[in-house]
Amino acid sequence: MVSFGGLARKIFGSSNDRRVKSMRQRVQQITALEKNYEALTNEQLQAKTAEFRAALANGKTVDDLLPDAFATAREAAKRVLGMRPFDVQLIGGIVLHERGIAEMRTGEGKTLMATLPVYLNALEGKGVHVVTVNDYLAGRDAQTMAKLYNFLGLTVGVIGHGMDDDQRRASYGCDITYATNNELGFDYLRDNMKYERAQMVQRPHHYAIVDEVDSILIDEARTPLIISGPLEDRTDFYNLINNFIPQLSAEDFEVDEKAKTAIFTEVGTERMEQLLAEAGHLKGEGLYDIENVAIVHHLNNALRAHTLFQRDKDYIVNNDEIVIIDEFTGRMMPGRRYSEGLHQALEAKEAVKIQPENQTLASITFQNYFRMYTKLAGMTGTAATEAEEFGNIYGLEVVEIPTNLPVARIDDHDEVYRTVEEKYKAIVRDILEAHAKSQPVLVGTTSIEKSEMLAERLRKDGVKDFQVLNARYHEQEAFIIAQAGVPGAITIATNMAGRGTDIQLGGNLEMRVQRELADMPEGAEREQKIEAIKADIAVLKEKALAAGGLYVLATERHESRRIDNQLRGRSGRQGDPGRSKFFLSLQDDLMRIFGSDRMDGMLQKLGLKEDEAIVHPWINKALEKAQKKVEARNFEMRKNLLKYDDVMNDQRKVIFEQRLEMMDSEHLTDAVTEMRHEVIEDMVALRIPENAYAEKWDIAGLKEDVAKTLNLDLPVEEWAKEEGIAEEEFLNRIMEAADKAAADRAERFGEQIMTYVEKSVILQSLDNLWREHLVNLDHLRSVVGFRGYAQRDPLSEYKTESFELFQAMLGNLREVVTSQLMRVELVREAAAEPAPELPVMSGSHIDSSTGMNDFDPDAWAEHQEDERIIDPSSRDASDPRTWGRVSRNESCPCGSGKKYKHCHGAFD
Ligand code: ADP
Numbered sequence: 001m002v003s004f005g006g007l008a009r010k011i012f013g014s015s016n017d018r019r020v021k022s023m024r025q026r027v028q029q030i031t032a033l034e035k036n037y038e039a040l041t042n043e044q045l046q047a048k049t050a051e052f053r054a055a056l057a058n059g060k061t062v063d064d065l066l067p068d069a070f071a072t073a074r075e076a077a078k079r080v081l082g083m084r085p086f087d088v089q090l091i092g093g094i095v096l097h098e099r100g101i102a103e104m105r106t107g108e109g110k111t112l113m114a115t116l117p118v119y120l121n122a123l124e125g126k127g128v129h130v131v132t133v134n135d136y137l138a139g140r141d142a143q144t145m146a147k148l149y150n151f152l153g154l155t156v157g158v159i160g161h162g163m164d165d166d167q168r169r170a171s172y173g174c175d176i177t178y179a180t181n182n183e184l185g186f187d188y189l190r191d192n193m194k195y196e197r198a199q200m201v202q203r204p205h206h207y208a209i210v211d212e213v214d215s216i217l218i219d220e221a222r223t224p225l226i227i228s229g230p231l232e233d234r235t236d237f238y239n240l241i242n243n244f245i246p247q248l249s250a251e252d253f254e255v256d257e258k259a260k261t262a263i264f265t266e267v268g269t270e271r272m273e274q275l276l277a278e279a280g281h282l283k284g285e286g287l288y289d290i291e292n293v294a295i296v297h298h299l300n301n302a303l304r305a306h307t308l309f310q311r312d313k314d315y316i317v318n319n320d321e322i323v324i325i326d327e328f329t330g331r332m333m334p335g336r337r338y339s340e341g342l343h344q345a346l347e348a349k350e351a352v353k354i355q356p357e358n359q360t361l362a363s364i365t366f367q368n369y370f371r372m373y374t375k376l377a378g379m380t381g382t383a384a385t386e387a388e389e390f391g392n393i394y395g396l397e398v399v400e401i402p403t404n405l406p407v408a409r410i411d412d413h414d415e416v417y418r419t420v421e422e423k424y425k426a427i428v429r430d431i432l433e434a435h436a437k438s439q440p441v442l443v444g445t446t447s448i449e450k451s452e453m454l455a456e457r458l459r460k461d462g463v464k465d466f467q468v469l470n471a472r473y474h475e476q477e478a479f480i481i482a483q484a485g486v487p488g489a490i491t492i493a494t495n496m497a498g499r500g501t502d503i504q505l506g507g508n509l510e511m512r513v514q515r516e517l518a519d520m521p522e523g524a525e526r527e528q529k530i531e532a533i534k535a536d537i538a539v540l541k542e543k544a545l546a547a548g549g550l551y552v553l554a555t556e557r558h559e560s561r562r563i564d565n566q567l568r569g570r571s572g573r574q575g576d577p578g579r580s581k582f583f584l585s586l587q588d589d590l591m592r593i594f595g596s597d598r599m600d601g602m603l604q605k606l607g608l609k610e611d612e613a614i615v616h617p618w619i620n621k622a623l624e625k626a627q628k629k630v631e632a633r634n635f636e637m638r639k640n641l642l643k644y645d646d647v648m649n650d651q652r653k654v655i656f657e658q659r660l661e662m663m664d665s666e667h668l669t670d671a672v673t674e675m676r677h678e679v680i681e682d683m684v685a686l687r688i689p690e691n692a693y694a695e696k697w698d699i700a701g702l703k704e705d706v707a708k709t710l711n712l713d714l715p716v717e718e719w720a721k722e723e724g725i726a727e728e729e730f731l732n733r734i735m736e737a738a739d740k741a742a743a744d745r746a747e748r749f750g751e752q753i754m755t756y757v758e759k760s761v762i763l764q765s766l767d768n769l770w771r772e773h774l775v776n777l778d779h780l781r782s783v784v785g786f787r788g789y790a791q792r793d794p795l796s797e798y799k800t801e802s803f804e805l806f807q808a809m810l811g812n813l814r815e816v817v818t819s820q821l822m823r824v825e826l827v828r829e830a831a832a833e834p835a836p837e838l839p840v841m842s843g844s845h846i847d848s849s850t851g852m853n854d855f856d857p858d859a860w861a862e863h864q865e866d867e868r869i870i871d872p873s874s875r876d877a878s879d880p881r882t883w884g885r886v887s888r889n890e891s892c893p894c895g896s897g898k899k900y901k902h903c904h905g906a907f908d
């Protein structure tokens with residue numbers, strides 16, 4: 001019987017097959033060229049790059065060049081890397097060139113596949129970005145593939161976390177740049193805060209290939225990338241608002257515990273308006289005026305802090321600080337803070353020190369960052385389950401690339417236990433069973449905590465020989481995971497840990513050479529040692545094969561099928577045997593979601609005894625259904641985030657474009673004059689409304705505005721006395737006077753200085769106002785959610801009001817710029833001052849799987865270690881993480897007296 005899902009897959013599969021088939025013909029075309037290219041000398045092969053570039057200059061397109069460029073890259077890979085890209089890699093390369101997502105299984109060689117379209121597109125000289133999930137992978141891939149690119153005459157750069165702007169600019173200037181999504185986004189935002197084009201580091205966004213594209217464009221897209229800087233102290237403000245709340249009575253607000261919302265009623269709103277007005281904090285007419293967005297946001301937070309958050313249940317007060325208690329695990333989370341002022345509201349409530357806030361200086365979602373590329377493509381082992389999202393949001397079509405060799409892995413049905421306890425018992429038993437026959441085991445968990453828990457259990461059962469990975473120290477973990485295919489290895493890893501590193505049965509030659517022969521110079525002895533390692537690996541591989549290959553044992557199902565597939569896919573690479581199995585219990589989160597109560601009863605009825613498992617295809621299907629539901633919900637969440645971000649994105653585009661235009665222009669007088677004129681028009685219209693009787697004119701007000709904004713003392717009141725003076729006469733005279741003052745100033749300053757001054761004033765004012773605007777948008781966004789009771793759609797409300805805020809900001813900008821430029825004076829004939837410094841900034845991007853900040857300095861520990869600059873005296877003997885890179889022959893920093901290679905640096 002064919003299920004509907006299977007049927008759909010058949011249809012999907014067949015159209016996929018047709019696409020792949022059509023590409024096979026083109027691959028044959030490339031393969032047909034192989035003979036010719038093999039006959040070329042190295043010099044002739046290398047000369048192809050210049051030939052292709054000349055062809056492009058003469059009107060050929062990259063599409064025209066594809067067969068020859070791919071053939072060139074293939075031949076070069078054979079010569080320099082000793083690998084001949086398989087036909088399926090060529091197919092994937094074509095998909096990437098044609099803006100698709102190549103779904104290719106783990107271990108099939110995506111890194112090499114990408115070099116083909118990278119080479120082809122880099123010929124255009126506009127820069128190609130290869131995007132990886134972490135710094136370690138960016139460095140590794142750049143380094144291995146640089147051999148190929150350099151051979152073909154192309155330059156390669158890599159962006160590392162600690163780099164300064166000059167290094168970054170140089171790397172972005174290369175034909176090909178390897179970088180993480182975080183660094184790319186961060187540089188983009190920072191670039192758009194700079195004051196001169198020359199300070200910017202990135203070039204326009206031409207072509208990007210995103211590796212592990214599902215992680216970056218789907219998982220990481222759940223949270224935006226934010227750059228922030230410290231904000232001034234607002235302790236008094238928080239305390240003021242905090243004091244309002246205890247003055248409220250029950251009729252003033254409504255609390256919904258379940259939905260975790262607390263809102264003011266109409267009476268409450270009026271009460272707040274009154275209190276704010278008394279304190280002199282109410283702007284405009286009422287609380288829901290757009291000027292009060294920030295205040296409403298803080299009022300809401302204060303109300304929530306008092307009504308929804310309980311001391312010693314949701315948080316504790318410790319050492320003058322609020323420490324969050326995780327609602328699921330019940331653990332304290334020191335250092336974690338609630339967002340956007342809520343934490344400060346709690347601090348005010350508990351009368352502890354109010355910690356300084358950070359202000360968002362700029363932010364972007366990865367969706368919007370990557371949509372800027374003229375051409376975007378991606379690759380991963382798992383994309384098909386999310387094909388709809390890739391299509392909808394990025395316009396990227398997923399193409400499943402067949403494996404080079406048939407997959408020989410056996411995927412067992414899920415094994416379901418009644419309790420977590422029984423499940424873990426079974427897991428440990430299975431691990432030990434596999435271990436006893438030397439089968440390497442990779443145990444996948446859904447969180448670091450669960451990995452640690454399992455490790456603890458194994459230790460209790462006397463197993464010591466295992467490794468735990470938690471996606472924090474990418475370089476070390478890459479080595480560990482690369483060895484996870486050695487017979488008898490037990491590796492416990494979260495889903496994300498060791499991503500991008502291939503698990504080869506028997507171990508990884510390159511990794512071992514790198515580690516074991518680090519200090520050995522090139523030469524015969526080294527070659528000999530390499531041969532010895534090779535032989536060792538071959539023996540180990542045989543043993544691992546005999547034991548059935550890598551056994552992937554998953555301790556839970558993830559909420560997304562894609563992540564489960566990723567885990568499974570780590571076994572059975574390139575036709576190797578392997579096995580995978582998921583262990584579940586009715587107490588797992590996912591099982592609870594789809595009503596395990598009923599199932600529990602059923603299992604009991606069936607007479608399931610303790611420690612017995614049920615295995616049934618029905619369960620797999622039911623789970624898949626539950627996963628699909630969760631996936632759909634998460635997709636909605638991301639779409640929603642994007643809808644809001646799109647509003648800001650449109651505004652950001654306008655601002656950044658304007659900024660660039662200003663930065664580049666050599667002449668700003670026209671723009672400045674236009675701004676000034678608009679300001680004057682608004683000013684006059686306000687004080688002398690059209691068709692109003694002369695008695696209604698606010699002449700004193702006009703005079704004041706002219707003085708304040710234009711820095712001019714004009715006899716406006718005299719003009720008003722003139723018989724029958726027309727309204728536009730005011731406008732004309734003020735404009736004339738202002739233009740003259742501006743012209744005089746320009747004359748005094750000289751054109752060059754004037755332009756410089758105008759530019760600085762505009763850019764700085766724009767930046768300040770834009771940052772304020774971002775904060776307002778943030779606040780607006782949290783506020784619109786609370787207006788639900790008025791039956792309005794929060795998103796459309798947000799759109800309308802953010803547009804109003806944007807307009808207001810532009811009006812403000814014109815005024816600020818005009819007012820400043822009508823006042824500047826040259827103190828001396830000073831040489832142009834250096835451009836203002838950028839504010840202190842830090843990046844943050846919350847990884848939605850770990851909840852940790854990717855930019856957290858801790859997470860970068862391995863890079864600091866990498867620099868070999870650690871002063872040995874600063875090493876902590878008891879903590880190997882503080883040692884940096886230790887030379888193999890050095891005495892071990894732990895103080896044992898043994899050489900490092902025989903102590904902590906020993907390979908077991
Ligand atoms: P993926 O990213 O698809 O999981 P990798 O790019 O890490 O896979 O490659 C896996 C392994 O396969 C690497 O060791 C790589 O050197 C090897 N490999 C890739 N392509 C080829 C090829 N055409 N011939 C031989 N080995 C290859």
Ligand code: MG
Nearest residue numbers: 110111500501
């Ligand atoms: Mg890879």
